[in-house]
Amino acid sequence: MSDLNKRMIEEYRNDFLKEVEANVEEGEWVKMCMQCGVCSGSCPLGKHWAHPPQEIFMMIRAGKRDEVLTSDSMWMCTSCYNCIVRCPRQLPITHIMHGLATYSKKLGLVPKGQPTATFAEIFWNNMMKKGRVNELKLGLALYFKDGFGPGIKEALRNKDLGTKMMKAKRMSPAEFFGGHGIKDVSGLQKMIKKAQELEEARMKKFD
Amino acid sequence: MAKYTYSYYPGCSSQKGASSSNLMKSVQTMCEELDVELNEIPDWNCCSASIGYASGSELPRLTLSARNIALSEEHNKEQEIVATCAACWLATREAAERLKEDESLFAEANQALAEAGLKLNNTTPIKHMAEVLVEDVGFDEIQAGVKKPLEGIKIAGYVGCQTNRPFGIHGESFENPVYLDKMIEAVGAESIPDYEKKVQCCGGALAFSEPDKSQEMIKGIIEAAYDNGADMIATPCPLCQANVEIYQDQINEKYNTKFNIPVVYYSQLISVAYGRSASDAALDGQLIPAKQLEEIAKK
Numbered sequence: 001m002s003d004l005n006k007r008m009i010e011e012y013r014n015d016f017l018k019e020v021e022a023n024v025e026e027g028e029w030v031k032m033c034m035q036c037g038v039c040s041g042s043c044p045l046g047k048h049w050a051h052p053p054q055e056i057f058m059m060i061r062a063g064k065r066d067e068v069l070t071s072d073s074m075w076m077c078t079s080c081y082n083c084i085v086r087c088p089r090q091l092p093i094t095h096i097m098h099g100l101a102t103y104s105k106k107l108g109l110v111p112k113g114q115p116t117a118t119f120a121e122i123f124w125n126n127m128m129k130k131g132r133v134n135e136l137k138l139g140l141a142l143y144f145k146d147g148f149g150p151g152i153k154e155a156l157r158n159k160d161l162g163t164k165m166m167k168a169k170r171m172s173p174a175e176f177f178g179g180h181g182i183k184d185v186s187g188l189q190k191m192i193k194k195a196q197e198l199e200e201a202r203m204k205k206f207d
Numbered sequence: 208m209a210k211y212t213y214s215y216y217p218g219c220s221s222q223k224g225a226s227s228s229n230l231m232k233s234v235q236t237m238c239e240e241l242d243v244e245l246n247e248i249p250d251w252n253c254c255s256a257s258i259g260y261a262s263g264s265e266l267p268r269l270t271l272s273a274r275n276i277a278l279s280e281e282h283n284k285e286q287e288i289v290a291t292c293a294a295c296w297l298a299t300r301e302a303a304e305r306l307k308e309d310e311s312l313f314a315e316a317n318q319a320l321a322e323a324g325l326k327l328n329n330t331t332p333i334k335h336m337a338e339v340l341v342e343d344v345g346f347d348e349i350q351a352g353v354k355k356p357l358e359g360i361k362i363a364g365y366v367g368c369q370t371n372r373p374f375g376i377h378g379e380s381f382e383n384p385v386y387l388d389k390m391i392e393a394v395g396a397e398s399i400p401d402y403e404k405k406v407q408c409c410g411g412a413l414a415f416s417e418p419d420k421s422q423e424m425i426k427g428i429i430e431a432a433y434d435n436g437a438d439m440i441a442t443p444c445p446l447c448q449a450n451v452e453i454y455q456d457q458i459n460e461k462y463n464t465k466f467n468i469p470v471v472y473y474s475q476l477i478s479v480a481y482g483r484s485a486s487d488a489a490l491d492g493q494l495i496p497a498k499q500l501e502e503i504a505k506k
């Protein structure tokens with residue numbers, strides 16, 4: 001178990017709602033949910049959510065910490081914002097789902113190999129290197145996330161697509177050797193480091 | 208001086224050799240025709256889209272967008288920011304609003320920005336290019352400049368999610384927005400106002416991480432376009448465009464369908480209708496050629 005997870009269990013003994021309110025993006029909204037179910041009916045990948053948003057909100061209030069934080073459900077959110085424009089209580093549901101996913105990641109509770117969690121991390125690391133996304137390396141990293149063997153297979157399956165994209169000048173082999181980026185990479189990285197420190201300090205305040 | 212001037216946030220996918228370079232090119236052409244001047248934000252960075260959240264978390268993510276707004280406020284003074292990518296627009300506008308609502312986050316974002324020698328005032332409006340067309344330029348003006356009406360082409364206007372929600376275009380409904388249909392009509396083509404999958408999600412970033420689940424939705428979007436007799440699909444969103452166009456082969460293989468429908472941008476429609484060449488309209492950027500548009504462009 002990660003140290004942060006241990007600390008948070010200690011800290012919020014039996015009050016998962018409070019833990020969510022304090023540590024999850026937009027978590028203070030959870031208590032406003034009136035359990036109407038509209039959001040759950042709005043998720044485009046609805047049938048793949050073991051616990052749709054309405055249920056997640058109920059589980060948070062019922063203190064089902066493990067079930068929520070180790071769930072694969074919030075990783076099914078496509079950021080379509082259907083729920084947000086429909087919710088009668090105007091909960092920022094999309095952000096709460098993102099926030100729960102982020103929090104679960106910080107605590108080391110994401111189900112192993114969860115593809116969207118993996119992709120999100122590859123995306124972030126890719127972008128942070130030069131301040132802009134390198135789509136070619138992003139694609140390659142994604143294919144090779146499970147190692148060399150399956151990666152080659154995946155890459156071959158998508159080979160025709162890659163060739164067509166290059167022909168249409170919508171993918172460039174030059175990206176592999178550098179490619180697009182910003183000038184002030186070091187400023188950007190310092191800025192993000194600072195933002196991360198400030199956010200961490202916020203979480204520590206509850207010590 | 209141009210009739211309209213904006214500070215421009217193109218986004219990562221709208222760069223040379225990137226997946227929506229055809230959007231970038233056709234937007235340039237369209238803006239030349241409409242006398243819209245776009246001043247790129249110097250040294251803009253990626254906003255981390257709707258997928259950066261997991262590693263980015265709240266403050267770092269907001270700070271990424273804050274940097275772009277701050278750079279725009281410093282270099283493109285008094286100009287509204289315009290984005291062409293739905294996710295860029297959404298992330299930037301969301302960041303601006305969150306930092307307005309929450310003073311302590313605003314203070315922290317500025318503390319982080321100071322590390323890069325920047326300062327955010329956060330007074331700049333953030334627009335989508337569709338808003339520029341609908342609200343600033345207007346349908347009448349768009350229609351007035353049409354030289355070659357796109358007659359005889361039936362087009363399913365696919366708005367998708369993030370151009371439409373949560374902000375959308377002022378005065379439009381979230382469930383059935385009609386501005387894209389109006390734009391299609393303005394350039395002389397036939398629209399399909401009750402296209403059922405107009406605002407259906409295509410999976411967004413999950414098209415990469417959950418391809419099977421997403422392709423099932425994409426299949427529905429294409430099927431409904433065919434059912435309505437569409438010749439092509441038009442969209443304002445770079446990820447929608449890519450997702451709906453490039454996986455048609457894979458979907459055909461999996462579902463035994465015969466999809467081969469072009470997916471174009473509104474900016475390509477306008478460029479062609481305004482008499483510009485196929486290359487100015489970036490029609491060479493299609494994986495599935497939009498032959499009807501190519502023919503009109505040739506005439």
Ligand code: SF4
Nearest residue numbers: 033034036037039087
């Ligand atoms: S739509 Fe809003 S109020 Fe209804 S269940 Fe979902 S979050 Fe709760």
Ligand code: SF4
Nearest residue numbers: 043077078080081083
């Ligand atoms: S934004 Fe996420 S939670 Fe909301 S409806 Fe879409 S998939 Fe569901």
Ligand code: SF4
Nearest residue numbers: 218219220256294295
């Ligand atoms: S949303 Fe996409 S295109 Fe826009 S900046 Fe972010 S990664 Fe780049």
Ligand code: SF4
Nearest residue numbers: 367368369411446447
């Ligand atoms: S339709 Fe797809 S690509 Fe377009 S905004 Fe929605 S999720 Fe993103």
